[in-house]
Amino acid sequence: MTGNYDKPLTERMRPDGSVVDLQAYERAGGYQAIRKVLRTGVTPTAVIEEVQNSNLRGRGGAGFRTGLKWSFVPRGKNVPDPTYLIVNADEMEPGTFKDRLLMERDPHQLIEGAMVAAFAIEADIAYIFLRGEYTLAADRLARAIAEAYERHYLGKNIFASGYSLELYLHLSGGRYICGDETGLLNALEGKRANPRSKPPFPPSVGLFGKPTVVNNVETISCVPHIINRGARWFLGLGRTQDGGTKLFGVSGKVKRPGLWELPMGTTMREILEEHAGGMLDGLNFRGLLPGGASTDFIVEKDLDTAMDFSALAKVGSRMGTGTMIVLDDRTCPVGMTWNLIHFFAQESCGFCTPCWSGLQWAERILKSMEEGHGQPGDLDKLAFQTKMWAPGHTVCALAPGAAEPLDSALKHFRDDFERHIREHRCPWR
Amino acid sequence: MLTAEEIQEIETEAEHYPKREAVCIDALRIVQRHRGWVSDENVRDIAEHLRMSVTDVDSVATFYNLIFRKPVGRHVVMICDSVSCWIMGYDRVRTHLRERLGIDYGQTTSDNRFTMLPIVCLGCCDHAPAMMVDRDLHSDLTPQKIDAAIEKYR
Ligand SMILES: Cc1cc2nc3c(=O)[nH]c(=O)nc-3n(C[C@H](O)[C@H](O)[C@H](O)COP(=O)(O)O)c2cc1C
Ligand code: SF4
Ligand code: FES
Numbered sequence: 319m320t321g322n323y324d325k326p327l328t329e330r331m332r333p334d335g336s337v338v339d340l341q342a343y344e345r346a347g348g349y350q351a352i353r354k355v356l357r358t359g360v361t362p363t364a365v366i367e368e369v370q371n372s373n374l375r376g377r378g379g380a381g382f383r384t385g386l387k388w389s390f391v392p393r394g395k396n397v398p399d400p401t402y403l404i405v406n407a408d409e410m411e412p413g414t415f416k417d418r419l420l421m422e423r424d425p426h427q428l429i430e431g432a433m434v435a436a437f438a439i440e441a442d443i444a445y446i447f448l449r450g451e452y453t454l455a456a457d458r459l460a461r462a463i464a465e466a467y468e469r470h471y472l473g474k475n476i477f478a479s480g481y482s483l484e485l486y487l488h489l490s491g492g493r494y495i496c497g498d499e500t501g502l503l504n505a506l507e508g509k510r511a512n513p514r515s516k517p518p519f520p521p522s523v524g525l526f527g528k529p530t531v532v533n534n535v536e537t538i539s540c541v542p543h544i545i546n547r548g549a550r551w552f553l554g555l556g557r558t559q560d561g562g563t564k565l566f567g568v569s570g571k572v573k574r575p576g577l578w579e580l581p582m583g584t585t586m587r588e589i590l591e592e593h594a595g596g597m598l599d600g601l602n603f604r605g606l607l608p609g610g611a612s613t614d615f616i617v618e619k620d621l622d623t624a625m626d627f628s629a630l631a632k633v634g635s636r637m638g639t640g641t642m643i644v645l646d647d648r649t650c651p652v653g654m655t656w657n658l659i660h661f662f663a664q665e666s667c668g669f670c671t672p673c674w675s676g677l678q679w680a681e682r683i684l685k686s687m688e689e690g691h692g693q694p695g696d697l698d699k700l701a702f703q704t705k706m707w708a709p710g711h712t713v714c715a716l717a718p719g720a721a722e723p724l725d726s727a728l729k730h731f732r733d734d735f736e737r738h739i740r741e742h743r744c745p746w747r
Numbered sequence: 748m749l750t751a752e753e754i755q756e757i758e759t760e761a762e763h764y765p766k767r768e769a770v771c772i773d774a775l776r777i778v779q780r781h782r783g784w785v786s787d788e789n790v791r792d793i794a795e796h797l798r799m800s801v802t803d804v805d806s807v808a809t810f811y812n813l814i815f816r817k818p819v820g821r822h823v824v825m826i827c828d829s830v831s832c833w834i835m836g837y838d839r840v841r842t843h844l845r846e847r848l849g850i851d852y853g854q855t856t857s858d859n860r861f862t863m864l865p866i867v868c869l870g871c872c873d874h875a876p877a878m879m880v881d882r883d884l885h886s887d888l889t890p891q892k893i894d895a896a897i898e899k900y901r
Contacts, residue, residue, distance in 0.1 A: 412829035412868040445763075450776070450813045451825075451869055453882040486763040491772045491811025494867060508764075508771035510810040526765055569831035569872035576873050611830055641872070649834050657833045661867060 324555070326543040327536070327563060328579040331423040337458045340465040343426035349471060351542035352433045356479035362393070365438040369541065371549035373561040377416075378406055378497075378534030379610070379638050380715075381627040390521035391439040391529045400442035402530040403435055404506070405538050407448040407455070408490060408497035411610035412661055413643040416565040417535035419577060421448070421455035424539075425462035429485065431538035433471070434545055436483050439521075439531050444485045447502055450492045459487055494665035498714045499532040501667065512667045513714035536565060557583030560626040568594035570644030571601050577641070583629070587621040589642065602647040605730055609638020611658050612719025614726035615645075636722070650746035651731035652738050655724055656684035662720035672706040673717040679703060680724065692739035701728060749792050753777055757796065767797055771807050775814050784815040812866070819862040820855040822900040824848075825879045828865040831872035836888075840876045843890050847897065860900070 330338045330346045343349070355365060370385030391401060405428065409417040420428060428446070436444045448456055463485055466472045474482045493511055495501040500514035503525050524530020540562055544552045553561035560582045566589050567577040573595030580589065586608065590596065597603050605615045608625065614635040616623070623633050630637050645654055663677035680703045683696050704725045707717035728735065737745055749757075760773040774793045779785050785808055794804040808814050815823075826832075826841055845851050848861050855862045871877040874886035878893075885896045 409870050410867055413831050413872050414868065415870040415872045418870040451866065451879060454884070484763075488763075488773070489776060490813075491776065491807075492813035493811055505772065506769065507766070508769040508773075508807065510807055526769075567873060569875060570834050575875075607830075643831055643834070643872070645834070654830060654834065657828075657830050661829060665867070 324581075325563060325579045326547075326555075327420065327427070327539055327565065328424075330427070331419075335423070337422065337462075338424045338426065340426055340462065340469065343424070343430075347546070348426055348542075349430055351545035352430050352437070352471070353477060355434060355437055355545060356477040356481055362438045362440055365434060365545065368549050369438070369544055372544045372552040373549075373556075373559065374537065374540055374544060374552065375560060375627055376534055377536035377540075377564065377640070379411065379612070379636075381637055384533065384537055387521060387533075388435070388439050388531060390519070391531060392522060393440055398528050400528060401440055402525045402528060403432060403439060403441040403444040404499075404502065404525065404530060404532045405432055405444070405446040405535055406497065406499065406502060406532050407446050407452070407535045408494075408502065409452070409535070410449055410494040410497055411612065411639055412658070413569055413607065414610045414639040414641045415567055415569070416577060416639060416641055418452055418455055419565070420535050420539050421452065422458055425455075425459045426466070427539050427542065428459075428535060429462055429466055429472075431541040432485060433476075433483060434541045435531070435533060435538055436485075437481060439529075441531070442483065444483060445506060445525075446485070446487050447496070447506060448487060448489055449496075450489045456487065456489060463487060493667075494661075495667045495714070495716060498716065501714065502532060503530065510667070512669050513716075515713050555581055556626070557581045558624050558626040558629065560628070564625065564640050566593070566625060567641035568644060569641070570606070571598045571646040571649070572596065572644055573598055583624040583626040585622050585624050586616060586642065589625065590621065590644070594644075597644075597646060604645045604647050604649075604651065606645060607638075607643045607723060608635050609640050609642065611643070611661060612636075612715075612722055613638040614722045615730050617730050634726070648746065650688070650744055651727055651734045652684065653688055653744065653746065655727045655731075656681065656688055658723045659684055659720060662716060666716060667714075670712040670717065673712050673720075676703045676706050677717070677720060687735065687738045688744050690738075690741075690743040692735075692742070694739060696739060697728060697732070697735055700724060704728075749778070749789075749796060750781070753781055754796065768799055768803075771797060771799065771804060772811065772814075775804075775808050775811075779814060783821075784818050818855070820859045822861050822881050824861050824863045824897075825866035826863070827867070827869045827871070827875070827877045827879075829868035829872075831868070832876040835875035837876050839890075840878065840888050840893065843893055844878075844897075847894065861897075 374384040375381040496505045496511040501511040505511040520530040620633040663681040666674040668674045704721040707721040709718045761770040794801045876888045877886045
């Protein structure tokens, strides 16, 4: 097999932005992983073991071990029928723009990954749950799925192996909470996307009450390469103990905002300075959210931290989606926090009181602060609210996710908040 | 009344799910694609077709951002108001469009050409600020680019 395996996820992508179609994908070694699995009698358990050994962790935000999740799916004769695989392509986390690229440019990589994953959990039906605004991704995925069906790579008795899989594309009606895996299950069942309380977890009771695995687009896109090149190779791609490469992105006032496939464990400073070219001239760095809106602010002193799941946890933040949002010194941290909390307040599904009510309250406080009506005591009220959103107080992780940027902003930018209250205005306006 | 074409499209989607109600969101999207928005009458028709209660279909329809329960203009302009776009000049984009079109969020121009709405992150944050008009993404917005984009939609 040819190619530069430093960037397995993006190496086939074309600079002009056009799609890698089935022919081009196969020419580049595509559909070999699923062939290998189905034609040489690799067992589902062996696939799961390989993925477990690769240390692949979920790229959707939580970093859950993929092979481990797959191993929770019950198997054998008495298992409820059918089993489902769902690709989470909802990507609505503010500041996140990685899955769109994978779907628009190399949709067959995702389809092959879904086939291997579905085989591993012995699924009969797979869905790609795509947000409705991703119209180009929708067109290209629909085309790619049709190509795969025409070649009989999907459908009944694939590669004469006896294994059959149907793959459907579902377009969402649009709501951030659909991205939560149990909210997604309800959305796919045609209901309001309110998250379900857990347990039971989806691998035992999921879509329509059947065993279901939900995985992120980037997670699934890694799978064919792990099968082709082996767990050890994948592990070796990362610089730290978390295996593989990762799509890292930077947005905000930097010289070259963008998205790059880099070894897992690349430091934030390297991504920011070498790949994104540093801050725009005349601006200074103040902080960043490492992986989307629901991660804690990182400031200068921690910039040399590796972007990997455990290193980020050690400095009090999270990998999240791996796409960083940069705050510069001419942008108001209070305004930015207000924007973030406005988002979470608007997208709360309305089920848990600390979430819907507390987020609205916090948003009103931040708004009044920005408009020059902040009161002494407001910061304590905000801090109190974030405690109410702690994990365990609510059904899903939306409220705990909202607490992360607010809590860390109060910690790192306290002077800025206090100045808003003291001066009765936003100093940046 | 749902048209024969709408019914056929709904039935095609319905084959993808083991339960009929599951196609509810697809049905709303299909009707909206044909009619621009989803009226109370459409909700009743979908409910009847799927043998669901009208309240259930309505509660689903009102939950989702991309289902419009009020009439919209021929083109829908959706401006990203999430964090990266906010940092990169969302306020200027909104002000420019507001002045240019003479409408604000939730309103439609008097010639029925445009409706303006906010939308969350469009996954285009490295080319912020961004907006969508109908199915098209427009990025790295400047007043000139906004004007040029708007001209394309008649
Ligand atoms: C409010 C909320 C929104 C989420 N949005 C997404 C999303 O858009 N895409 C995604 O892959 N995961 C999202 N997640 C995480 C999923 O619940 C789930 O952990 C993930 O899809 C599992 O896939 P992975 O293990 O491959 O990461 C979200 C979680 C929450 C609480
Ligand atoms: S935490 Fe918020 S979004 Fe999640 S279930 Fe509760 S109310 Fe809904
Ligand atoms: S924040 Fe506007 S496109 Fe992501």
